[in-house]
Amino acid sequence: MKVITDFFTRGNFFETIGIFYQYVVFIYGTSLLMIYGVLAIMSLTSIIRYMKKNASVDYNIIVESPLAPGISVIAPAFNEGVTIISNVRSLLTFNYPKFEVIIINDGSTDDTLEKLITEFEMVEVEYAYREKLNCKPVKRIFRSTNPAYDKLSVVDKVNGKSKADASNAGINISAFDYYLCTDVDCILDKDTLIKLIKPFMDEETTITKEVNGDVLIEDDYKRVIASGATLRMVNSCDVDEGLLIRARPPRRFLPRFQEMEYIRAYCLGKMGWDLINAVPNVSGGLGMFDKEISVKAGGYDSQSFGEDMDLITRMGAYMTDNNKKYSVKYVPVTLCWTEGPATLKVFGRQRSRWARGLAQIMSIHRKILFNPRYGRMGLIVFPYHFLYELLAPIIEFLGILFYIYLILTNQINWPYAIILIIFVYTYSVMITTLALLWDQITFKYYKTWGETIGLCLMAFIEPFVYHPLIVFFALKGYYNFVTGRKHVWGNMQRQGLGAQKKKTPAKAG
Amino acid sequence: MWSDLVDLLLSAYEQYSLLPLFIEIALAFIVIAIIATITAYTSILVRRYRAYVHQKRVAYLSPKIEDLITEQVLLNENMDKDLPIESIEFDKDALNNKIYKKEEVRQILIDTLIRYRKNFRGEVGELLRKLYVDMNLQEDSYKKMKSRKWEQKIRALSELTQMDIAIADVTLLPLTNSRNSTLRAAARNAYIQLSKNEPFKFFDIATEPILPWDQLEMFKIITSSKDIAIPNFARYVSYSSNKSIVSFCLKLIAHYDQQSAIPAVTNLLETKDHYFRANAINCLGKLSAESIEHKLAFMYNSQPIICQVEILRAMGAIASGKHLDFLKSEFLYSFNFEIQMAAARAIISHNTQASRAMLNELMETTDEGTKLIIKHCQNPLIKY
Numbered sequence: 001m002k003v004i005t006d007f008f009t010r011g012n013f014f015e016t017i018g019i020f021y022q023y024v025v026f027i028y029g030t031s032l033l034m035i036y037g038v039l040a041i042m043s044l045t046s047i048i049r050y051m052k053k054n055a056s057v058d059y060n061i062i063v064e065s066p067l068a069p070g071i072s073v074i075a076p077a078f079n080e081g082v083t084i085i086s087n088v089r090s091l092l093t094f095n096y097p098k099f100e101v102i103i104i105n106d107g108s109t110d111d112t113l114e115k116l117i118t119e120f121e122m123v124e125v126e127y128a129y130r131e132k133l134n135c136k137p138v139k140r141i142f143r144s145t146n147p148a149y150d151k152l153s154v155v156d157k158v159n160g161k162s163k164a165d166a167s168n169a170g171i172n173i174s175a176f177d178y179y180l181c182t183d184v185d186c187i188l189d190k191d192t193l194i195k196l197i198k199p200f201m202d203e204e205t206t207i208t209k210e211v212n213g214d215v216l217i218e219d220d221y222k223r224v225i226a227s228g229a230t231l232r233m234v235n236s237c238d239v240d241e242g243l244l245i246r247a248r249p250p251r252r253f254l255p256r257f258q259e260m261e262y263i264r265a266y267c268l269g270k271m272g273w274d275l276i277n278a279v280p281n282v283s284g285g286l287g288m289f290d291k292e293i294s295v296k297a298g299g300y301d302s303q304s305f306g307e308d309m310d311l312i313t314r315m316g317a318y319m320t321d322n323n324k325k326y327s328v329k330y331v332p333v334t335l336c337w338t339e340g341p342a343t344l345k346v347f348g349r350q351r352s353r354w355a356r357g358l359a360q361i362m363s364i365h366r367k368i369l370f371n372p373r374y375g376r377m378g379l380i381v382f383p384y385h386f387l388y389e390l391l392a393p394i395i396e397f398l399g400i401l402f403y404i405y406l407i408l409t410n411q412i413n414w415p416y417a418i419i420l421i422i423f424v425y426t427y428s429v430m431i432t433t434l435a436l437l438w439d440q441i442t443f444k445y446y447k448t449w450g451e452t453i454g455l456c457l458m459a460f461i462e463p464f465v466y467h468p469l470i471v472f473f474a475l476k477g478y479y480n481f482v483t484g485r486k487h488v489w490g491n492m493q494r495q496g497l498g499a500q501k502k503k504t505p506a507k508a509g
Numbered sequence: 510m511w512s513d514l515v516d517l518l519l520s521a522y523e524q525y526s527l528l529p530l531f532i533e534i535a536l537a538f539i540v541i542a543i544i545a546t547i548t549a550y551t552s553i554l555v556r557r558y559r560a561y562v563h564q565k566r567v568a569y570l571s572p573k574i575e576d577l578i579t580e581q582v583l584l585n586e587n588m589d590k591d592l593p594i595e596s597i598e599f600d601k602d603a604l605n606n607k608i609y610k611k612e613e614v615r616q617i618l619i620d621t622l623i624r625y626r627k628n629f630r631g632e633v634g635e636l637l638r639k640l641y642v643d644m645n646l647q648e649d650s651y652k653k654m655k656s657r658k659w660e661q662k663i664r665a666l667s668e669l670t671q672m673d674i675a676i677a678d679v680t681l682l683p684l685t686n687s688r689n690s691t692l693r694a695a696a697r698n699a700y701i702q703l704s705k706n707e708p709f710k711f712f713d714i715a716t717e718p719i720l721p722w723d724q725l726e727m728f729k730i731i732t733s734s735k736d737i738a739i740p741n742f743a744r745y746v747s748y749s750s751n752k753s754i755v756s757f758c759l760k761l762i763a764h765y766d767q768q769s770a771i772p773a774v775t776n777l778l779e780t781k782d783h784y785f786r787a788n789a790i791n792c793l794g795k796l797s798a799e800s801i802e803h804k805l806a807f808m809y810n811s812q813p814i815i816c817q818v819e820i821l822r823a824m825g826a827i828a829s830g831k832h833l834d835f836l837k838s839e840f841l842y843s844f845n846f847e848i849q850m851a852a853a854r855a856i857i858s859h860n861t862q863a864s865r866a867m868l869n870e871l872m873e874t875t876d877e878g879t880k881l882i883i884k885h886c887q888n889p890l891i892k893y
Contacts, residue, residue, distance in 0.1 A: 026531055053691050056663045065725045067760060070893065100893055128885035130846045143890040150892050175893035201721035416532055423535035426542035433549040440553050449557050456550065
């Protein structure tokens with residue numbers, strides 16, 4: 001009201017807009033910080049609950065059980081010739097009784113396919129292939145003649161210019177009810193399948209109450225449609241033949257910031273949302289899905305720039321549209337180590353793509369936003385992502401411009417401005433430090449305290465160095481989205497893992 | 510000095526209260542954030558230090574505990590004299606060593622004894638149990654059992670079960686129906702292992718479900734324990750109103766090949782729950798219940814896809830040869846790929862002269878797409 005009154009009494013349009021903007025930004029910023037504070041508490045509760053619940057679990061029981069559900073591991077590969085053999089060997093050594101590994105050679109132009117055929121003694125088989133999900137044509141399917149590799153299938157297909165397209169081909173030939181989607185160059189923990197299938201088998205159910213003898217039991221419980229776990233950077237870790245020997249925080253600055261950011265996003269963000277069943281997405285690097293629901297929801301969209309969140313959104317929407325309860329679960333343990341972009345160019349391309357993907361999802365699924373019919377997704381997940389993820393870089397950028405304007409016109413109250421900057425800075429350092437503490441509660445990943453504290457200290461320089469880059473590349477992504485500029489996939493210069501130092505061209509993450 | 514400090518604080522507060530509200534809020538949060546950050550750093554360091562100290566302590570105590578077990582149990586001379594385990598005495602001085610009075614050490618001792626007992630059965634296992642009892646360690650476990658914390662109760666259940674120490678029904682049975690699923694599962698597993706006469710008694714009173722993960726654990730315990738009296742699970746299939754128990758019993762019936770349960774399982778074919786019905790059909794297939802094959806064929810057309818696929822699989826498992834024409838017709842004329850695959854696999858799994866002749870005929874008379882399904886299903890390289 002005061003803003004409106006001022007507008008009419010003073011008659012100064014720009015001054016009124018300025019005051020209005022300041023109020024909006026203060027409310028917006030404070031509410032965002034409050035949400036982070038609440039998320040920190042929720043994530044701690046969620047992590048403690050998980051740790052208590054799983055402290056007495058003997059995971060080895062499932063390894064010998066004939067009741068274990070089958071899982072298909074789907075890993076697309078594009079020009080991964082240098083590391084493909086050790087990576088596939090690593091995927092074949094999961095601690096799990098019933099799984100298959102499907103490698104999709106997505107039209108590689110190097111010797112990826114030849115290496116797979118030779119090393120694993122693969123032969124082309126006559127395969128009754130049916131396309132449940134859209135993807136580029138599958139040319140051939142290979143199986144190994146060596147019983148040691150009888151879990152392995154290789155699909156050779158026409159390049160679909162996206163991981164989504166290749167993943168759909170993998171889902172089409174998968175034999176089991178659950179599938180794990182990953183990148184072939186990711187290093188996965190041996191217990192990944194056990195730890196990610198557990199949430200599917202652990203969801204609380206209630207006894208069916210039959211009404212007129214017609215109610216199905218499936219309607220009475222929350223079906224887990226996907227599960228995910230924490231990802232970390234593999235950049236400075238010791239890796240031997242696709243196995244992680246020792247975890248370390250990355251030495252180089254850019255991946256080091258990403259490690260910190262990932263821990264914050266998973267341990268604090270997703271674990272917090274997990275508590276209220278509002279997990280927005282499961283990472284493309286590591287996620288397990290209920291195949292029936294993901295196929296019914298249409299699988300991955302190869303046109304999407306944020307295919308992982310898009311899939312979860314469509315699966316959630318499918319469940320809601322069919323009046324079925326569902327949940328997406330997260331486990332707070334690191335099960336996947338992935339190589340983070342080490343150069344600004346590749347990093348920028350990745351972040352612009354993510355930002356563009358978010359804008360695209362908000363645009364495509366706009367009917368969900370603020371729609372109570374979609375429950376938590378419509379009233380929590382989408383509004384949060386719209387207000388505090390999509391709009392944040394724009395508001396921040398406008399804020400900087402406004403700040404410069406205030407400085408130039410000498411309208412700034414410096415003592416107050418400095419107090420507000422310190423407020424935001426100390427709060428952001430606190431949130432990141434808490435996330436790293438929560439991470440330490442789950443497992444002691446780093447051998448020395450120096451490595452742990454060294455990573456924590458990144459929180460102090462993040463607001464000046466890393467955060468501006470994120471904002472810049474996000475704005476670039478939005479610009480590309482609005483102008484419809486064609487995305488250039490480019491090459492991700494892989495640094496190689498462990499002893500492998502050869503650089504491999506591959507598609508950007 | 511104190512009065513100066515108080516004056517300073519009062520003057521700071523006066524100045525603070527004159528500030529605009531949003532600046533007051535910001536200042537308050539700055540203080541909170543700084544305190545929280547320092548606390549977080551301290552916690553990280555303290556946690557690491559505690560873990561380090563604990564590790565050191567375990568490294569120091571483990572050899573002593575292992576020496577005790579080796580001397581008192583593994584190298585116990587009385588073991589060779591064929592004495593009853595109960596009459597074998599330990600060296601009281603060794604057991605009464607004051608280091609074993611500390612709670613932390615006793616816990617390490619319990620954990621070590623459990624580890625050993627997992628690896629040793631027979632007389633050595635019994636002697637390990639006696640050592641646990643003689644050192645009064647079961648009192649530590651009982652104490653945890655009385656704790657208000659459910660995770661402590663679970664720990665106690667695990668310790669007592671591993672050491673084969675009885676827990677009264679009045680204590681254990683209510684826990685088998687706990688609202689806490691983790692505690693419930695642990696109590697149920699303990700009950701099966703500890704109850705000598707009626708290990709499945711809690712099936713009769715269970716109103717809470719057995720979650721799929723808990724079924725894995727329970728299945729392992731039931732199928733790997735030699736001294737559990739296996740009942741006829743048809744009883745629970747017929748009378749239990751808890752669907753998860755019925756579903757679990759179907760798996761046990763199939764595992765133990767309880768042919769006498771076929772009538773009870775057949776009654777489940779009338780249930781309105783598709784998933785449940787599919788489980789029952791799957792169980793009948795595993796039991797090779799030829800007597801119900803005709804019934805399955807009769808009900809086939811009115812079933813959803815999931816049940817139809819299970820019927821075809823069951824016919825493949827029963828492989829009586831009486832419904833080969835039915836399978837052929839489903840293979841040739843179904844529009845559903847999954848059904849075609851299941852029908853082809855069912856024909857192949859018959860592996861009789863008639864089925865082989867049928868496959869040859871199909872290979873000669875059908876189109877390439879249909880032939881491809883047969884080749885796919887026959888290919889030994891395609892495992893699933």
